[in-house]
Amino acid sequence: xxxxxxxxxxxxxxxxxxxxxxxxxxxxxxxxxxxxxxxxxxxxxxxxxxxxxxxxxxxxxxxxxxxxxxxxxxxxxxxxxxxxxxxxxxxxxxxxxxxxxxxxxxxxxxxxxxxxxxxxxxxxxxxxxxxxxxxxxxxxxxxxxxxxxxxxxxxxxxxxxxxxxxxxxxxxxxxxxxxxxxxxxxxxxxxxxxxxxxxxxxxxxxxxxxxxxxxxxxxxxxxxxxxxxxxxxxxxxxxxxxxxxxxxxxxxxxxxxxxxxxxxxxxxxxxxxxxxxxxxxxxxxxxxxxxxxxxxxxxxxxxxxxxxxxxxxxxxxxxxxxxxxxxxxxxxxxxxxxxxxxxxxxxxxxxxxxxxxxxxxxxxxxxxxxxxxxxxxxxxxxxxxxxxxxxxxxxxxxxxxxxxxxxxxxxxxxxxxxxxxxxxxxxxxxxxxxxxxxxxxxxxxxxxxxxxxxxxxxxxxxxxxxxxxxxxxxxxxxxxxxxxxxxxxxxxxxxxxxxxxxxxxxxxxxxxxxxxxxxxxxxxxxxxxxxxxxxxxxxxxxxxxxxxx
RNA sequence: GACCCUAUCAUCUAACGGUUAGGAUACGGCCCUCUCAAGGCCGGUACACGGGUUCAAAUCCCGUUAGGGUCGCCA
Numbered sequence: 001x002x003x004x005x006x007x008x009x010x011x012x013x014x015x016x017x018x019x020x021x022x023x024x025x026x027x028x029x030x031x032x033x034x035x036x037x038x039x040x041x042x043x044x045x046x047x048x049x050x051x052x053x054x055x056x057x058x059x060x061x062x063x064x065x066x067x068x069x070x071x072x073x074x075x076x077x078x079x080x081x082x083x084x085x086x087x088x089x090x091x092x093x094x095x096x097x098x099x100x101x102x103x104x105x106x107x108x109x110x111x112x113x114x115x116x117x118x119x120x121x122x123x124x125x126x127x128x129x130x131x132x133x134x135x136x137x138x139x140x141x142x143x144x145x146x147x148x149x150x151x152x153x154x155x156x157x158x159x160x161x162x163x164x165x166x167x168x169x170x171x172x173x174x175x176x177x178x179x180x181x182x183x184x185x186x187x188x189x190x191x192x193x194x195x196x197x198x199x200x201x202x203x204x205x206x207x208x209x210x211x212x213x214x215x216x217x218x219x220x221x222x223x224x225x226x227x228x229x230x231x232x233x234x235x236x237x238x239x240x241x242x243x244x245x246x247x248x249x250x251x252x253x254x255x256x257x258x259x260x261x262x263x264x265x266x267x268x269x270x271x272x273x274x275x276x277x278x279x280x281x282x283x284x285x286x287x288x289x290x291x292x293x294x295x296x297x298x299x300x301x302x303x304x305x306x307x308x309x310x311x312x313x314x315x316x317x318x319x320x321x322x323x324x325x326x327x328x329x330x331x332x333x334x335x336x337x338x339x340x341x342x343x344x345x346x347x348x349x350x351x352x353x354x355x356x357x358x359x360x361x362x363x364x365x366x367x368x369x370x371x372x373x374x375x376x377x378x379x380x381x382x383x384x385x386x387x388x389x390x391x392x393x394x395x396x397x398x399x400x401x402x403x404x405x406x407x408x409x410x411x412x413x414x415x416x417x418x419x420x421x422x423x424x425x426x427x428x429x430x431x432x433x434x435x436x437x438x439x440x441x442x443x444x445x446x447x448x449x450x451x452x453x454x455x456x457x458x459x460x461x462x463x464x465x466x467x468x469x470x471x472x473x474x475x476x477x478x479x480x481x482x483x484x485x486x487x488x489x490x491x492x493x494x495x496x497x498x499x500x501x502x503x504x505x506x507x508x509x510x511x512x513x514x515x516x517x518x519x520x521x522x523x524x525x526x527x528x529x530x531x532x533x534x535x536x537x538x539x540x541x542x543x544x545x546x547x548x549x
Numbered sequence: 550g551a552c553c554c555u556a557u558c559a560u561c562u563a564a565c566g567g568u569u570a571g572g573a574u575a576c577g578g579c580c581c582u583c584u585c586a587a588g589g590c591c592g593g594u595a596c597a598c599g600g601g602u603u604c605a606a607a608u609c610c611c612g613u614u615a616g617g618g619u620c621g622c623c624a
Contacts, residue, residue: 041624076623144622151621158550161620189622198552214553225622233624257553257619280555281617291616320561323573327562330573352562355555355617363561363574373587413587423586480583493582511583523585 001132002175008182009139009190014126024112024243027067034066035247037102038092039073042084046091048294048359049252049282051304052321056279057250058097059325059346066247069102071240072116075230085116091304095314096342112244117236124231127239127269128190128224136268137223139188140170141181162219163191164198171220190224192235195264202260207248207277208353209256217260234258238265246274253278277348280356282324294359301359311387311427313375315341316368323367324357326350337374369422377411380424384410387427395431398438405533409434412529421525437533440542441520443549448516451509457545459487459513464543469536473528484510518542 001009027035038054040046061068070089074080089105092098101110114120131137140163147163154161171193173181181188196216203213223235231239241249256278266273283291284299294302301307307317318341323329326346336343372380381403388396399406413421424433448456463483471479481491484507490496496506515527518539524530531539 039624043624073624079623140622147622155550160551191622209554212553215551219620222622227622230622232622236624252618253554254618254624259553278554283617285560293617324561327572330562334573353555354562357561360560360574366574369587415587419588421586477583508583515584521584525584525586527583 001135001138001178005175005178005182006129006133008179009132009188010125010129012122012125014122014129017126017130020123020126020243024245027245029067030065032064033247034061034064035069035245036061036066036250037069037071037241037244037246038088038099039071040088041073041076041079042081042088043079044081044084044087045296046088046304047296048302048304051091051095052282052324053250053252053279054092055095055097055318055321056277056325056346056351057248058099059342060248060250060277060348061100062342063346067100069110069112069244070099070104070115071102071244073233073236074116074118075225075232075236077118077228077230087305091308094308095318117240118230120236120240121230123243124224124235124239125229128231128235131192131223131268132190135193137190137192138171138173138220139178139182140191140220140222141173141186141188142170143187160198163221164194164219168220187226189222189226191220192223192265192268194218194220194261195268196260202263204259204263204276206256206259207275207348208351209253209278210353212256212259214257214260217258217264219261221261234261234265237262238269238271241274242266242269242271248277249274250277250279252281254281277351279351280354282359283356284359291356291358293356301361308387309391309428311384311391311430312364312368313371313383313426316364316371316425319367319371320364322346323363325352327352333370365425368425370418372425373414373418373420373422377407377414380410381407384427384430388430391428392431402438405437406434408533409437412525412533423525436519436521436524437530440538443517443520443545445549447522448513451505451513453549455487455504456513457549459483459510460517460543460545462486463510463514464540467536467539467543469532469539476528476531480510480514481507514543517545 027033029035036057038050038057040050040054058068060066070092072085085103086105089099089103093105098104099109101112102108102115108115128137132139142163146169150163150167151161154167168191170191194217196218198215198218200216201213202216203211206212221234222232224231237249240246259276259278263273281293284294286292286298296302304317319329319333322341322344326344328347328350329344332344375383381399384406385396385399388399410424415421424430445453445456463479466479466482468475483489485491487510488504489510490503490506493506493508496503511527512522515524516522518527518534519530534542
């Protein structure tokens with residue numbers, strides 16, 4: 001290409017490639033350090049799969065003395081959403097994941113700035129210009145309509161679609177033809193002049209997939225778009241991950257097919273390609289019983305914010321994802337119940353390399369139960385409060401005005417680790433699990449069917465008469481038995497089971513009457529503990545069923 | 550259609566040529582018990598199919614089938 005054409009192609013003043021290279025100093029990192037990144041598109045939300053990928057990349061870097069950075073891939077201006085970077089950063093921060101470099105909540109950090117691709121336009125253009133000058137790339141004047149038509153024809157003939165071989169019409173335009181097109185003001189994109197041969201194969205060693213054999217890439221893909229002069233993903237990946245010295249590229253396996261292109265690009269530049277790690281995609285079971293990838297449109301949990309909104313403990317989400325990455329996580333957790341998830345030594349070579357896992361909410365819930373069981377009542381209180389302040393302000397007020405009482409409530413049957421109650425595992429459930437402590441529930445006698453109403457009222461009143469809040473748990477239960485016996489209920493289950501007909505019910509029915517009167521429900525945590533927290537006056541008010549039905 | 554990835558209980562998976570195929574979740578039963586949780590004990594359920602290689606195959610090779618992915622001037 002002549003200098004005249006190059007100037008028409010790239011009319012703006014551009015830095016030289018040599019100038020750019022000197023601005024990006026070599027990273028001074030220990031041997032074996034991993035530099036990884038998360039490179040989201042700012043579309044306004046963070047997909048669970050991207051989060052999974054970012055978490056994996058972050059673990060990899062931080063477990064290997066490295067750097068984890070965040071780069072914004074906003075080369076598709078149409079999809080760009082204002083404030084989207086903050087959405088991503090906040091979502092990460094919620095889980096304690098903070099990029100060391102790139103776009104962060106503290107602004108842009110690092111020596112390899114800018115970390116937003118739209119601000120790097122000149123850099124890509126400088127490299128593209130060099131490739132065109134070398135004859136390794138060329139301007140293409142084909143319109144979208146023409147390309148679409150070719151694709152249709154190829155498709156109809158059962159051929160591979162794409163701009164390759166003799167379909168690459170602009171590949172061999174003469175300088176004069178190019179010049180004529182440019183002077184006519186025809187729009188153009190810059191395409192790679194591919195050196196690949198589809199009949200040959202390339203073998204790439206992927207960190208997760210192992211050796212992958214693929215056909216060489218012979219399509220002349222666009223590297224610079226016509227509309228705005230910004231690079232396509234492939235070209236931006238090449239330039240950025242080279243300049244930013246990314247050692248490990250963690251991404252979804254949907255990229256596996258373009259791996260030969262990326263290798264070709266690195267080879268073309270004479271650069272060392274990064275180590276690739278293509279992970280399987282998270283999936284979901286669709287209505288039709290088939291697997292599909294988790295979809296933004298169909299699955300609310302596709303958005304990582306879903307878990308914060310519903311009050312899932314952060315560690316539960318992290319542990320669940322870690323469990324998908326390394327199945328040995330569960331064993332490790334069993335042996336190390338108290339340490340941080342970030343201390344788990346994730347083994348990159350043990351990352352499961354199977355078909356994409358089905359996202360399992362039930363398993364997540366189960367992990368959440370274990371995570372919450374390990375917390376103290378104070379921790380639960382703090383977490384619930386933090387959640388409520390954001391999502392349920394009224395409830396947050398209740399929590400703040402009753403700190404000690406709430407901690408006592410969260411402490412009911414809170415044992416050590418596995419022995420704890422496990423009904424509360426996401427903070428959104430906390431309100432309905434605690435509401436009867438703050439307001440006298442309606443008394444619904446139907447809950448006590450078939451016990452006669454007269455007996456219900458009598459039992460409650462008689463119990464109230466002998467109730468003493470300073471009783472021990474044993475004394476408390478002895479009194480329930482006493483009332484049972486005095487009213488024709490069996491005082492122990494064996495006697496009742498032996499001859500149910502001679503009793504109105506058993507001691508458990510008596511307890512049930514008290515439970516319904518006090519909590520408004522037939523099921524609750526330990527009634528003794530509940531009564532201790534409610535206090536004498538409130539308990540007596542609730543037991544006075546004469547006034548309540 | 551072409552190319553690629555993957556294939557072990559319902560789900561997530563372990564196994565890296567020799568195991569009664571292990572664990573976790575879910576499910577069922579029993580125990581405990583003031584109900585519910587929790588906990589303890591027990592239980593059922595899996596190597597997709599067909600060929601090879603080997604003394605020996607879930608494991609290696611080939612094929613079939615199935616699921617997923619890619620084939621955009623989206624990433």
